[in-house]
Amino acid sequence: MQETNYEGLEASLYDLIWQDEYDDEAFYSWLLSEKNGKILEVACGTGRILIPLLQRNWDIQGLDASETMLNLCKKTALAKGLNPLLHHQKMEEMSLPEKYDSIFLPGFSFQLLTLRDQADQALQHFRNHLNKDGQLIISTFVPWDFLQNAEGENIWRLRKETLRPKDNTQILCHEALATARQEQLLTVWNRYEVISSEGKLLETELRRMIIRWYFQNEFLLLLEKAGFKNIETFGDFSSDPAGEEHSLITYRATL
Numbered sequence: 001m002q003e004t005n006y007e008g009l010e011a012s013l014y015d016l017i018w019q020d021e022y023d024d025e026a027f028y029s030w031l032l033s034e035k036n037g038k039i040l041e042v043a044c045g046t047g048r049i050l051i052p053l054l055q056r057n058w059d060i061q062g063l064d065a066s067e068t069m070l071n072l073c074k075k076t077a078l079a080k081g082l083n084p085l086l087h088h089q090k091m092e093e094m095s096l097p098e099k100y101d102s103i104f105l106p107g108f109s110f111q112l113l114t115l116r117d118q119a120d121q122a123l124q125h126f127r128n129h130l131n132k133d134g135q136l137i138i139s140t141f142v143p144w145d146f147l148q149n150a151e152g153e154n155i156w157r158l159r160k161e162t163l164r165p166k167d168n169t170q171i172l173c174h175e176a177l178a179t180a181r182q183e184q185l186l187t188v189w190n191r192y193e194v195i196s197s198e199g200k201l202l203e204t205e206l207r208r209m210i211i212r213w214y215f216q217n218e219f220l221l222l223l224e225k226a227g228f229k230n231i232e233t234f235g236d237f238s239s240d241p242a243g244e245e246h247s248l249i250t251y252r253a254t255l
């Protein structure tokens, strides 16, 4: 078992497994289009959001801690005639030569920072890399369904099953979840499997990912402590302010 680092099968199968998981591109486009200028997608991964925005000629760069994810992003972009500027850095240590009008983090990547210091450091770096009128956009989720039905803890379930077109193999992703409620940590075990058309297991990989969840007030306080102002919330990738019915909360703030 390996900790999540977005290498190996976790990286190479990312698009196949997660590409259609969230319908969030239009939402980010809307928020970003309210502020023209230079954009940085932090934890851009394989470019799920970055590449469609580049295709519209938006001035956008990416940053990610995984070289493999960045290489996959580059490869997809080059195939579409695009050549994005991508930075191989950790968000909690990032240091780039320029500032941005928007910094945004889709895919709940901020929650992969499980230590409080890391979260504080990342927010300070985002501040330091924003232009005076810039905006920070961070999406988070609270695993409400799972918290309300704890019976499902530590039980393996099939999360995704799909065919890989390039070699016609079957791709499976099983997951098991557990929570530490006082610490607000969700542990997700993902087991990836590549199976041949004859049913032979060709490759498998077990990953453990730990995700910190934040309740709304807590995240507002965190942003305020980091010096952000004019904080708005959006629920479930809509223009509605986050409310009781939402488990996906996006925060937008300025300096």
Ligand SMILES: C[S@@+](CC[C@H](N)C(=O)[O-])C[C@H]1O[C@@H](n2cnc3c(N)ncnc32)[C@H](O)[C@@H]1O
Residues within 6 Å of the ligand: 005, 006, 042, 043, 044, 045, 046, 047, 048, 049, 063, 064, 065, 066, 069, 089, 090, 091, 092, 105, 106, 107, 108, 109, 112
């Ligand atoms: C769930 S993926 C999201 C990718 C993309 N934003 C999307 O929505 O499809 C999480 C990404 O965060 C990156 N990541 C994890 N920890 C990071 C860190 N400390 N700094 C920068 N990137 C990180 C991973 O390498 C991975 O590409």
